[in-house]
Amino acid sequence: MKNPLALIGSLLAQAALWIAAFISVFPFYWMIVGATNTANDITSGKASFGTHLVENTTKFFTTIDAPRVFGNSFLVSILGTILTLAVTSLAGYGFEIFRSRTRDQIFAGLLLLLSIPFAALIVPLFMMFSRAGLMNTYAGIMLPGIAAIFMIFYFRQNTKSFPHELRDAALLDGLKEWQIFLYIYIPVMRSTYAAAMIIVFMTSWNAYLWPLMVVQTNEMKTITLQLASLASAYTPDYGLIMIANVLATLPTVLVFFLLQRRFVEGMLGSVK
Amino acid sequence: MSGLTLKGLRKAYGAAQVIKGVDLEILPEEFVVFVGPSGCGKSTLLRMIAGLESISGGDLFIGGRRVNDVDASQRGIAMVFQSYALYPHMTVRENMGFALKFAGASKTEITAKVDAAAAILGLGALMDRKPRDLSGGQRQRVAIGRAIVREPQVFLFDEPLSNLDAELRVHMRIEIARLHQDLKATIIYVTHDQIEAMTLADKIVVLREGRVEQTGSPLKLYDDPDNIFVAGFIGSPKMNFLSARVQGGRLVLPELADQSLPLPALQQALPEGAQVTLGLRPDVFKRGGSASLSLTIEIVEQLGGETFAYARVGGSAQIMTIAVEDGRALRPGQALVASFDPARALLFDTDGQRLR
Numbered sequence: 096m097k098n099p100l101a102l103i104g105s106l107l108a109q110a111a112l113w114i115a116a117f118i119s120v121f122p123f124y125w126m127i128v129g130a131t132n133t134a135n136d137i138t139s140g141k142a143s144f145g146t147h148l149v150e151n152t153t154k155f156f157t158t159i160d161a162p163r164v165f166g167n168s169f170l171v172s173i174l175g176t177i178l179t180l181a182v183t184s185l186a187g188y189g190f191e192i193f194r195s196r197t198r199d200q201i202f203a204g205l206l207l208l209l210s211i212p213f214a215a216l217i218v219p220l221f222m223m224f225s226r227a228g229l230m231n232t233y234a235g236i237m238l239p240g241i242a243a244i245f246m247i248f249y250f251r252q253n254t255k256s257f258p259h260e261l262r263d264a265a266l267l268d269g270l271k272e273w274q275i276f277l278y279i280y281i282p283v284m285r286s287t288y289a290a291a292m293i294i295v296f297m298t299s300w301n302a303y304l305w306p307l308m309v310v311q312t313n314e315m316k317t318i319t320l321q322l323a324s325l326a327s328a329y330t331p332d333y334g335l336i337m338i339a340n341v342l343a344t345l346p347t348v349l350v351f352f353l354l355q356r357r358f359v360e361g362m363l364g365s366v367k
Numbered sequence: 368m369s370g371l372t373l374k375g376l377r378k379a380y381g382a383a384q385v386i387k388g389v390d391l392e393i394l395p396e397e398f399v400v401f402v403g404p405s406g407c408g409k410s411t412l413l414r415m416i417a418g419l420e421s422i423s424g425g426d427l428f429i430g431g432r433r434v435n436d437v438d439a440s441q442r443g444i445a446m447v448f449q450s451y452a453l454y455p456h457m458t459v460r461e462n463m464g465f466a467l468k469f470a471g472a473s474k475t476e477i478t479a480k481v482d483a484a485a486a487i488l489g490l491g492a493l494m495d496r497k498p499r500d501l502s503g504g505q506r507q508r509v510a511i512g513r514a515i516v517r518e519p520q521v522f523l524f525d526e527p528l529s530n531l532d533a534e535l536r537v538h539m540r541i542e543i544a545r546l547h548q549d550l551k552a553t554i555i556y557v558t559h560d561q562i563e564a565m566t567l568a569d570k571i572v573v574l575r576e577g578r579v580e581q582t583g584s585p586l587k588l589y590d591d592p593d594n595i596f597v598a599g600f601i602g603s604p605k606m607n608f609l610s611a612r613v614q615g616g617r618l619v620l621p622e623l624a625d626q627s628l629p630l631p632a633l634q635q636a637l638p639e640g641a642q643v644t645l646g647l648r649p650d651v652f653k654r655g656g657s658a659s660l661s662l663t664i665e666i667v668e669q670l671g672g673e674t675f676a677y678a679r680v681g682g683s684a685q686i687m688t689i690a691v692e693d694g695r696a697l698r699p700g701q702a703l704v705a706s707f708d709p710a711r712a713l714l715f716d717t718d719g720q721r722l723r
């Protein structure tokens with residue numbers, strides 16, 4: 096028999112874990128339950144499934160131009176993700192593979208920029224973009240996120256596990272630098288890309304602050320902006336908000352489950 | 368098959384000189400092995416020949432054509448890497464055919480050449496596997512196959528067998544020797560392994576700190592080294608070096624309690640009192656001869672086929688390695704009279720240059 100102190104310790108640990116699990120899971124549960132209840136049920140604190148799912152859903156699709164906002168979100172997220180991956184992986188690869196005297200200084204400078212909060216950049220960015228005529232455009236929404244420094248750092252770190260001799264072999268096989276990148280590096284590093292894809296897609300799908308600055312008309316609204324305007328209505332309809340939240344969460348959940356296995360491999364940095 | 372000519376080849380990384388002027392003539396169909404201590408520039412020199420490192424100075428000719436500024440893929444060379452460097456996302460067949468595909472060869476041509484190379488190396492059953500599903504030896508064979516398919520003028524190998532276990536290494540060594548005969552290819556091969564160097568090479572190039580110390584056939588370097596460095600580097604176990612002094616027409620060995628030996632015949636007589644280094648390979652003691660040293664055995668190594676005795680005189684720090692013909696009865700502590708033919712002793716001056 097174990098000693099009683101150890102037993103109490105393990106019980107306490109279990110309890111702490113249960114509380115942590117509850118805290119992280121409950122909002123999801125609340126959101127899903129809320130989607131099946133009316134606004135009144137929700138404000139009165141009802142935490143069990145109701146019968147208003149169809150009603151809420153119908154309301155969502157009639158009051159909101161769903162194809163438009165989802166279309167906007169998908170467009171900026173998918174295109175933004177592709178561009179971000181292309182730019183940051185090229186940069187990370189270049190930083191790691193090619194030697195130059197100033198390489199490490201430049202890279203250190205980039206990392207330093209990482210410490211500037213985005214909020215501090217908003218005003219200058221806003222002025223830049225309005226002068227460049229990019230306000231209220233898709234390009235305007237996507238551009239600031241594309242050269243994500245953290246992603247460059249991530250790709251450089253992962254490129255350390257890319258064998259240089261593969262590049263040598265490819266040079267001897269007659270490939271040009273861009274072909275090595277396209278035909279050797281990308282396929283070999285696909286787990287790294289998958290993990291990056293999830294992170295970048297989620298970031299741009301959930302982006303709020305910058306789109307709020309750039310987007311000026313209802314036609315350009317993304318789903319996050321739409322959620323915010325639902326919540327700030329004079330009398331917020333919580334049933335509608337909850338179903339909108341559920342629908343807005345689905346794409347990221349889907350992306351994650353599709354790429355889950357590769358995500359884990361990529362975060363572990365394996366080249367196999 | 369092409370030969371190569373290296374003229375005053377240099378490589379610098381910034382201020383660091385890595386290759387300091389290498390002159391070398393490599394004949395068509397020759398098997399040349401680069402050896403030298405770690406960091407001496409073997410890989411760098413090989414990669415310069417391959418076109419993977421730029422050339423800082425001098426000229427490189429392959430088959431009479433100056434290729435300093437020719438792309439790696441256009442030099443008519445193929446390289447086999449220590450880590451194999453197979454493309455992990457491609458099958459064996461795709462790996463082997465990749466260069467041809469990029470050169471725009473037709474499907475039938477690629478298939479024919481890949482199958483021919485696979486047959487030479489016995490890869491037939493593995494063609495549709497990915498590299499991760501192969502053993503080390505199989506991967507190495509695929510890497511060699513990939514080189515063969517390109518039908519290069521020159522094959523470059525950078526320590527190709529050092530990741531394999533001992534048994535496989537012997538096997539692949541023989542296979543590479545056979546390939547050299549079959550393909551009649553020019554091969555440049557970098558290795559740390561004495562036996563690979565001695566058995567495979569037509570010509571060994573000994574490098575040290577970016578310079579060529581000596582080139583020659585394995586036996587030439589073994590029997591007739593130009594300097595102490597080459598003498599010590601070639602041969603295993605290592606040559607014994609003893610400091611010696613010329614006195615009264617004999618060589619006196621202070622490290623062996625002033626025992627003395629007859630002076631080996633030299634073209635130029637040494638002056639009385641000259642300081643030299645005497646080099647004696649462990650195996651000169653196998654056959655006996657008119658000169659002899661009296662030693663005490665410290666350690667005995669029995670390898671079954673042969674015996675090595677490590678012996679010294681009194682408290683001297685100098686331990687001699689002695690190969691003994693029939694040494695199964697030897698025990699530590701015994702006295703050993705090691706005799707040899709004085710004509711097989713080598714002498715070096717105080718700068719390490721050979722005295723002939």
Ligand SMILES: Nc1ncnc2c1ncn2[C@@H]1O[C@H](COP(=O)(O)OP(=O)(O)OP(=O)(O)O)[C@@H](O)[C@H]1O
Nearest residue numbers: 380383385403404405406407408409410411412559
């Ligand atoms: N990119 C580089 N920048 C600076 N120095 C380098 C670079 N590559 C190699 N060197 C240096 O050049 C020297 C020769 O390296 P090289 O790899 O050719 O040695 P090696 O003879 O192949 O050694 P080993 O037997 O360990 O493989 C080493 O001192 C190494 O530190």
Ligand SMILES: [Mg+2]
Nearest residue numbers: 409410411525
């Ligand atoms: Mg090397």
